[in-house]
Amino acid sequence: MFPISDDNPEPGTPIVTWAIIAACVGVFFWQFSQAPGAAELAVYQFGLxxxxxxxxxxxxxxxxPAWATVITSMFMHGGLAHLGGNMLYLWIFGDNIELAMGRLRFILFYxxxxxxAALSHALLVPASTVPLVGASGAISGVLGAYLLLYPRGRVRVLFIPFPVILLRTFYVPAIxxxxxxxxxxxxxxxxxPVEEAGVAFWAHVGGFVAGMVLVPFFKRRDVPLFHKAAPKVFDGRNAGRRGPWG
Structure with a gap:
């Protein structure tokens, strides 16, 4: 199952979420516009x-400074698939969390x-010289917050059977x-092993747990935990239509 969207509309414009996506995409194009040696050096200079x-x-x-790479590493990515997967998750789940917190608190929360997330990884391998890059740790925090705020929200997932015969999409509760x-x-x-893994799994775990712990303190007071998904509104004017050809 691969998430591709959610059915959990909230009023408002998620400007910060869009800005983070734009920043990550911009940094990615800057990275890969460099000469091969310079692109690799940038990962070491700005990665954690x-x-x-x-x-x-x-x-x-x-x-x-070394401490600043904890922040700069969040905007660096190792390839197009790495960037695309992270930005898809942020696009699906970030808007609801931003609107539930407000822009400034969402920036701080993120x-x-x-x-x-970065420290969860780094503390396990404190002497490692392998750079950590990617927004997935911060986005994992967004996922943790979404789980507590909208556990019954509907997430549209793409199901890819094996062997691949027919792709299907269907809705599954966020929980x-x-x-x-x-x-x-x-x-x-x-x-x-942390040193050998190509993915910083413990950064994901640390970010997710941080998101769950912090969301009660960052959400707006009028936004409850375990929020019930908004019901669909039936428009009687379309009752006679039988499909997109009606």
Whole structure:
């Protein structure tokens, strides 16, 4: 199952969510407009390197302080699939969380979850010289918040059977989609040595847990936890239509 949208409309415009997506896409194009050597260097300069952060390794000619890479790493990505997957999840789930918190609190929430995710990974491999990049830790916080705010929200998922014969889409409650996603992250983290894993599973877990813990403090007072999904409104004027050809 692969989420492609949700059916949980909220009034308002998620400007911050769109701005984060635009920033990540802009940084990605900047990364890959560099010469191959310069593009790789940028990952090391702006990605989070645990050894540099904790002082066991030094980065020569670093353009930003080591602590700042906890933030800059959130806007770097390792490839188009990495960027696309992260931005899809942020586009699906970020708007509801932004509108439930307000713009300024959402920005702070997003950054704090990203920091918690990065540290969850870095503390497990404090001497590592492998850079951590990607928005997935911060976005995991958004997923954790969504689980507590809209567990009954409907998420449209793409089902790809094996062997692939016919692609299908259907709606699944958010608690199942996000709960299953979290279980997969934990199981993958337990099964893969942190140093050898190509995906920072524990960053995802740390961000998700941070989002669940922090959402009660960041949401607006009029937004309840475990919010019931908005019911669909039936328009009687379309009752006679039998399809898009009506």
């Amino acid at each position: 390197i645990p050894g540099v952060l904790f002082g066991s390794t030094e980065m020569t000619d670093a353009p930003v 950054i704090v979850c990203g920091v918690a 199942i989609v996000l709960g299953l996603w979290f279980v997969i992250q934990v199981a993958s983290g337990l099964a893969s």
